[in-house]
Every structure is written in C-alpha cells, then in structure tokens.
Amino acid sequence: MNTLMYISAIGALVASTAAGVPATVGEVEDRTFQSVAVTQDGQPRPLLPGTVIQLRITDGGLHARAGGNLIAGQVTVESTHLVVTGVHTMQAPYGTDQYAQDTWLAEFIGAGPAWTQHDDELLLWVDGTEIRLAGLPEADRPLLETYWLVESTSRPGSPPSPARVPAHLVFQDDEVQGALSCNWLSGRAVVADTTITADGLGTTKRMCQQEDILLEIAIFGVLQGEVAFDLDADRLDLTGPDGRSLHLRAPF
Structure with a gap:
C-alpha cells in the first residue's frame, strides 16, 4: 500500500564555505532556509x-518541502559530507503538478548536491541545477498556512502518546486539510482568537493499517466542535471539547 515512498540512499553533500573551508552542520542547524532563486543551466x-522550497536541519533530521509533501530523513556528518539516510516522502494527494515538483526536489536531494553556506545564504547544486536559499529569522509560526506535523496525542489524565504514523494538518482560511500516511482529510475549520470551530471533517476511503486508523480516530476525536488552541513558537496544542488533545510541531 502507498504509505511512504522510500527514496534510495542519498549520496553525500559536499560541504564548504565560500572561502573553501569545510562547513559544519552546526552552521545551518536549527535554522529555516527558504529559496530565493532556482536555476537550471543558468x-x-x-x-x-x-x-x-524550505529546508531545515534539526536534531539530526532534515526536512524539506516545496509547497506539497514533506521530504524527511536522518542526517549524519561524515568528513566533509552530509549523509542523509532513511529518506521518505509523505504521500498526501496534492495533485499531479505538485507531485511532480515534490519528486523533482526529492531527486535533487537524492543526487547529492554540493553546498556552500555564507552568512545567511545557503547554495545547493547538482550538475546544472542550483537552489539558492536565504535564512529566515526565527519567529512564532502563524496558525494559518503552516505545515503542522502531529507529534503526539493524549487523553485527559494520561500522558501524551507518540504519533507513530506520519500525519500533518494545514489550516487555510475557513478549512483544514491534512493527511495521515494513508488517507487525506479535509473539512471546515473557522479560526477565532483562541479557538477553532471544526465540522464536516471527512477523509478519503483507502484501506489502511491499524496504526493509521487509530491516529485518524484520535484526530477526529479532537477536531469536532469548538477546539481550543495554544500556539507557542513552533508548537501547537489542540484540545477538543472532551479534553482530548493533539500536539503538533512546525518543521519549518
């Protein structure tokens, strides 16, 4: 079944500063970079x-996104290279054109682009393709239009349980869209000062594994009626009418 699309092991990224001195992952870690120019053969x-395109390296993981599905993997430092392993791409149905763009970015990363970092600029390139990114200032993420990864769920009186299935939510105007690794969900979600009023949430009807179904039930259990939200930097907590909650994090 189509849960995660696994990409073959990623080649090394050659790391150097503009002056030719090898950079370290610490120079770009915990910072969000966003594309300012993409060129091919000039x-x-x-x-x-x-x-x-957005890219971030945090806690040994790499996240990249080009408006659609999230591309993620584990990063280790090997001499002058960054080696990304276990790379996967979430498979939310964003449409044919977006799927093609997601695939292109995944293949670009998988080809092992060289990189340089100087001040607030990060340059990635492979063959004739270059992606130039600028560092973004760290700031609180807005509720709307942010890609929120579901990290855990909890019930009243119990500690949070890890969300072992990749899932995300995106709030846009008066609606919410998102995905587990199996089904795509959408519905109405009207945002006020500290609450979100959700109704009519529905999903596609794929045959899913039990883990997907359980997380889907947990999300539906929170996103009904008036939902309280607490937003703090890159963290979002959603608490439903009966006290059940979702804990989410913005990867960018």
Whole structure:
C-alpha cells in the first residue's frame, strides 16, 4: 500500500564555505532556509505559483518541502559530507503538478548536491541545477498556512502518546486539510482568537493499517466542535471539547 515512498540512499553533500573551508552542520542547524532563486543551466527554473522550497536541519533530521509533501530523513556528518539516510516522502494527494515538483526536489536531494553556506545564504547544486536559499529569522509560526506535523496525542489524565504514523494538518482560511500516511482529510475549520470551530471533517476511503486508523480516530476525536488552541513558537496544542488533545510541531 502507498504509505511512504522510500527514496534510495542519498549520496553525500559536499560541504564548504565560500572561502573553501569545510562547513559544519552546526552552521545551518536549527535554522529555516527558504529559496530565493532556482536555476537550471543558468536559466530560471520556475516553481509552481505560490510555492517556495524550505529546508531545515534539526536534531539530526532534515526536512524539506516545496509547497506539497514533506521530504524527511536522518542526517549524519561524515568528513566533509552530509549523509542523509532513511529518506521518505509523505504521500498526501496534492495533485499531479505538485507531485511532480515534490519528486523533482526529492531527486535533487537524492543526487547529492554540493553546498556552500555564507552568512545567511545557503547554495545547493547538482550538475546544472542550483537552489539558492536565504535564512529566515526565527519567529512564532502563524496558525494559518503552516505545515503542522502531529507529534503526539493524549487523553485527559494520561500522558501524551507518540504519533507513530506520519500525519500533518494545514489550516487555510475557513478549512483544514491534512493527511495521515494513508488517507487525506479535509473539512471546515473557522479560526477565532483562541479557538477553532471544526465540522464536516471527512477523509478519503483507502484501506489502511491499524496504526493509521487509530491516529485518524484520535484526530477526529479532537477536531469536532469548538477546539481550543495554544500556539507557542513552533508548537501547537489542540484540545477538543472532551479534553482530548493533539500536539503538533512546525518543521519549518
């Protein structure tokens, strides 16, 4: 079944500063970089309208996104290279064009781009393709339009349980969309000062594994009626009418 699309092991990323001295992962760790230019053979390579490439390395993991599915893997430092292993791409149905762009970015990363980092700029390149990114200032993430990863769930009186299935939510105007690794969900979600009023949440009807189903039930158990939210930097807590909650984190 289509839960995660695994990409073959990623080749090494050659690391150097603009002065030719090898950079370290610490120079780009815990920072979000966003694309300012993408070129191929010296010519602009347009992205889909309204999309940018974002990349972040945190706690030994790499996250990248080009407006659609999240690409993630584990990062280790090996001499002058970054080696990314266990790379996977979430498979939410964003449409044919977005799928093609996600696949292109995954293949670019998988080809082992060289990189340089100087001040607030990060440059990745492989063959004739270059992605130039600028560091973003750290700030509180907005509730709307942020890609929120579900990290754990909890019930009243019990500690949070890890969400072992990849899942995310994106709130947009008066709706919410998101995905488990199996089904795609959407519904109405009206945001007020400290609450979200959710109704009509539905999903696609794929045959899913038990872990997917259990997390789907947990999400539905929270996103019904008036839901309280607490937003703190890159963390979002959602608490439903009966006290059940979802704990989410923004990867960028």
